[in-house]
Amino acid sequence: MPVTMIILDVPLHVTSIWLPIYGNDPISTGSLGCGIVIRPGVRLTIMPAAGPIKYDIDHIDLTFRKLGVNAEVNYSSPVQLGVGYGMSAALALGTALGAAVIAHKPLIKAAQVAHMIEVRLGTGLGDVIAEYYGGGIELRLRAGAPGVGIIDKIPYSQDLMIVTVDLGKYLTSDMLQELKDKLVTLGRRYIDELINEPTYEKFTELSTAFSREIGFLTRDLEGRVRPCVRHADAYYVKKKVLVFLTHRDEAEALINCLRSVGYEAKVFEPSNEGIRVVIDKDTPNKVH
Ligand SMILES: Nc1ncnc2c1ncn2[C@@H]1O[C@H](COP(=O)(O)OP(=O)(O)O)[C@@H](O)[C@H]1O
Numbered sequence: 001m002p003v004t005m006i007i008l009d010v011p012l013h014v015t016s017i018w019l020p021i022y023g024n025d026p027i028s029t030g031s032l033g034c035g036i037v038i039r040p041g042v043r044l045t046i047m048p049a050a051g052p053i054k055y056d057i058d059h060i061d062l063t064f065r066k067l068g069v070n071a072e073v074n075y076s077s078p079v080q081l082g083v084g085y086g087m088s089a090a091l092a093l094g095t096a097l098g099a100a101v102i103a104h105k106p107l108i109k110a111a112q113v114a115h116m117i118e119v120r121l122g123t124g125l126g127d128v129i130a131e132y133y134g135g136g137i138e139l140r141l142r143a144g145a146p147g148v149g150i151i152d153k154i155p156y157s158q159d160l161m162i163v164t165v166d167l168g169k170y171l172t173s174d175m176l177q178e179l180k181d182k183l184v185t186l187g188r189r190y191i192d193e194l195i196n197e198p199t200y201e202k203f204t205e206l207s208t209a210f211s212r213e214i215g216f217l218t219r220d221l222e223g224r225v226r227p228c229v230r231h232a233d234a235y236y237v238k239k240k241v242l243v244f245l246t247h248r249d250e251a252e253a254l255i256n257c258l259r260s261v262g263y264e265a266k267v268f269e270p271s272n273e274g275i276r277v278v279i280d281k282d283t284p285n286k287v288h
């Protein structure tokens with residue numbers, strides 16, 4: 001099939017509990033933990049190009065260089081880099097899989113390249129594997145890239161919706177450094193408890209408690225959102241993303257309530273399927 005354009009829908013991923021695991025190499029380095037894989041995420045369109053193009057985004061430039069592919073990339077995303085939605089991983093993963101299609105290479109090998117770039121740049125540990133496989137609420141049981149790490153799923157109700165608020169930016173590399181010691185003690189304890197009882201109820205209870213203990217969910221923040229929490233099952237903070245788990249019939253009331261306390265919200269649904277890759281072979285110039 002002649003490849004003219006590849007369309008990739010990469011979900012985003014917001015961890016709630018995590019424990020960094022540094023292996024002997026980047027492919028087996030990653031994190032244990034859990035989080036929510038959500039959509040809409042990053043949509044990329046990728047077309048083969050005659051020569052190299054520089055994007056000035058490391059996650060894209062390094063991926064093309066590593067895979068030896070020249071291509072034109074366009075992308076759109078509901079979120080910005082650096083907030084905590086695993087956006088850097090989504091860019092690397094989408095770019096890598098697009099390049100693999102062009103080069104006729106296995107997608108899982110390209111996903112491993114994306115994971116290793118995230119690890120080397122210090123911008124993510126568990127995001128690539130979560131975004132590749134999806135699962136909605138996912139549980140990372142063995143650290144590493146797709147094909148090396150192991151990921152499981154925690155069942156959730158059909159009408160689950162995720163409402164988020166952006167609280168600012170905080171680079172992952174800084175966060176991992178600053179929280180290093182806390183993550184080692186807290187991460188292990190919380191993950192063991194969840195593995196012992198991998199249910200939605202336990203996931204929500206532990207996610208909130210972890211984000212309080214780690215210091216992301218502050219008293220001030222909890223005070224501000226208190227009037228709105230009756231519209232949600234639970235809430236937690238990861239880096240600079242405030243996450244509410246709610247249901248279809250409560251989402252609008254929650255969003256309105258958040259607006260009344262000064263927060264503009266975003267709405268997502270769980271991504272059970274992970275990344276979607278399709279080839280558009282007939283209309284290279286079509287606008288998507
Ligand atoms: N406008 C931008 N804002 C924040 N980060 C940016 C921007 N442009 C490029 N970057 C780079 O993107 C990466 C963000 O990574 P990370 O903090 O892991 O973000 P995310 O939470 O989106 O995964 C960093 O390497 C940062 O240098």
Ligand SMILES: CC(C)(COP(=O)(O)O)[C@@H](O)C(=O)O
Nearest residue numbers: 015031084086124125126127
């Ligand atoms: C928490 C983090 C290490 C970084 O996530 P982000 O801020 O989105 O880059 C993630 O990759 C994970 O392992 O769970």
